[in-house]
C-alpha cells in the first residue's frame with residue numbers, strides 16, 4: 205500500500221520538524237505559511253516561484269540569484285568590510301616601501317605604528333567580511349533547502365514511486381550534502397565578486413603608478429592563468445558531476461538497505477550487501493579522488509605560472525630600477541596580487557564544482573504538477589461520506605502503451621456504508637484508493653464526494669475528510685502522543701483527544717506499560733513497538749483525525765491471536781459512523797463489510813457475501829481474491 209506521507213518517512217521526523225520550529229522561533233520566523241522565513245528572510249514569492257516553479261531549468265546562477273539577492277543587506281555589510289580591508293592594505297604597501305628610505309628612529313617608529321594599526325584594521329575587517337558573507341551564503345542555502353523541500357513534497361506520487369528514476373536516498377542527498385556544496389560556491393562567488401576585484405584593482409593601481417611598463421609586462425601573465433583556469437574548470441565540473449552521482453548512489457543504497465536490516469540479517473546476506481556497498485564505495489573513491497586531484501592541481505599550476513612571471517619581472521626590475529623603494533613597493537603589490545588572483549581562480553573552480561549540485565538541487569523543484577489545484581477549488585467543511593466513481597479509467601505513465609489499471613469503473617458507496625474491495629494482486633485496489641485521495645487524477649471519468657467533484661475541492665480539505673490506515677504502518681520517530689496527534693503536531697496536540705483515541709484503539713493498555721507513557725519515543729519508523737502496537741497507534745491516529753471517509757488496507761502480517769483480536773476490535777470501532785473502503789485480505793474482514801466488490805483487470809464486480817461464506821470461497825481463494833488463510837464463520 206502506498207502511503208500518503210511517504211516522502212517524509214526517510215528524511216523527516218518529529219524531532220526534526222520541531223527543531224525546524226525551534227529554529228524558526230530563534231530567527232523569529234513567520235509561520236503563517238510554509239516555508240517559514242523571518243521578516244528579513246521573507247522571500248519575494250513571485251521571484252522565488254518564478255525560479256522554482258518553472259518547468260524549464262534556469263541556468264545554475266539564475267536559480268540561486270533570488271535567494272542570494274534576498275540577503276543583500278548582509279552581503280553589502282560584507283563588501284563594505286572588504287573595502288575597508290583593501291583600503292588598509294593599499295596603505296600598507298607604500299608604507300612598507302618607505303621603510304628603506306627611513307633614516308631616523310622616530311620616523312621609523314611612527315611608520316611602524318601606522319603599519320601595525322593598518323594591519324589590525326585589515327585583520328578585523330577581513331574577519332567581518334568573511335563572517336558576513338558566510339552568513340549570507342548559508343542563509344541563502346537554508347532558504348533554498350526549505351523551498352526545494354516544500355516543492356518536493358508537492359510533487360506527484362509518481363515521482364517517489366520511481367517514475368522519475370530518483371530514489372529517496374538520492375533526493376535526501378541533494379537536499380543535505382549537495383546543498384552544502386552550494387553554500388561553498390555562493391560564498392566563493394560573493395567573496396570574489398567585490399573583495400578580490402577591489403584588491404586586484406588597488407594593487408594594479410599601485411603597480412601602474414610605480415611602473416606602467418613593468419605593470420603591462422606583469423599583466424601578460426593573466427591571459428595564461430585565465431586559460432589554465434578555464435581548461436581545468438571544465439574538467440572539474442565533469443568530475444564533480446560524476447562524484448555527486450556516485451555519492452548519491454551510496455546514499456540511495458543505504459536508504460534502501462538499512463531500513464531492511466531485519467530482512468538482510470534474516471536472510472544471512474550481510475556479505476552480499478558488503479560486496480554491493482564496496483562496489484559503490486569504490487566507484488565513489490575513484491570519482492572523488494579524480495576530483496580532489498584536479499582541485500589540488502589547479503592552484504599549483506596557477507602559482508607556477510604566476511611566480512614564473514614574477515621572477516622574470518623581479519629580475520627585470522632590479523636590472524632597470526633606479527629607486528629601490530619603488531621596486532619594493534612594486535614587488536609587494538605584485539605579491540599581494542596573488543591572493544585575489546587565486547581567489548578568482550578558486551571561485552571559478554567552486555562555481556564549476558558547484559554547478560552540478562545547484563542543477564541537481566533545482567531539478568527537484570522544477571516540475572509541472574499533474575494533480576493541479578484549481579484556483580476555484582473550495583474547502584468543504586463537512587461531508588457526509590457519499591462516494592461515487594463515475595466511468596473512471598486510469599493508467600500509470602503518459603504513454604498509451606501502458607495498460608489500463610482501471611477501466612470505465614463505476615462505484616457508488618452510500619454515506620456511512622462499509623464496502624470491502626477484494627481481488628487478485630495487481631488488480632488495481634490500491635490504485636483506486638490513490639485516485640480517491642487525488643494522488644493521481646483519472647484519465648477520464650469523475651470521482652465525487654457528496655456530489656462534489658474531488659477536483660473542485662482543495663487537496664487539503666479532501667485529505668482531511670479521507671483518512672488512510674495503511675498496511676505497512678507508518679510511524680515517525682517521535683513520541684506516541686505526537687504520532688497519534690500527527691495532524692496537529694505543529695499547532696497544539698489535544699491530549700484529551702489523543703487519550704480518547706488511544707482508548708478506542710485498544711492502545712491504552714500497552715501505552716501505560718511504557719516508561720514515559722504517551723511521551724515515550726517510538727524510535728525511527730516506530731521500530732521500538734511491536735507490529736500490533738504500531739497498528740493500534742495508527743488506528744488511534746485515524747481516530748484522532750476523525751475523517752468521514754476511511755480507507756483501510758488490512759494488514760496481512762500475522763499477529764498473535766490476542767493482538768489480532770485487539771486490532772480487529774479497534775478497527776471495528778474505527779469503522780463506526782463513517783464510510784469505509786477496506787482493501788480486505790481476510791474473510792473475517794470481508795464479512796465486516798456490507799457489500800463486497802471484486803476488482804480484477806480494471807473491472808469491478810459486486811459479489812454476494814453468501815457466496816464468500818459458501819462454496820465459492822474456495823474458488824475465490826484459489827484465484828487470489830481472498831486469502832486462503834481464513835477463519836470461516
Ligand SMILES: Nc1ncnc2c1ncn2[C@@H]1O[C@H](COP(=O)(O)OP(=O)(O)OP(=O)(O)O)[C@@H](O)[C@H]1O
Pocket residue numbers: 205362365367600601609627628629630631632633634635636
Ligand atoms: N507507480 C506505478 N507505476 C506504474 N505502475 C504501477 C504503479 N503502481 C502500481 N502499478 C501497477 O498497477 C497495477 C495495479 O496495482 P495496485 O497496486 O493498484 O494493485 P493492488 O490490487 O492494490 O495489488 P495488491 O493487492 O498486490 O496490493 C499493477 O499492475 C501494478 O504493477
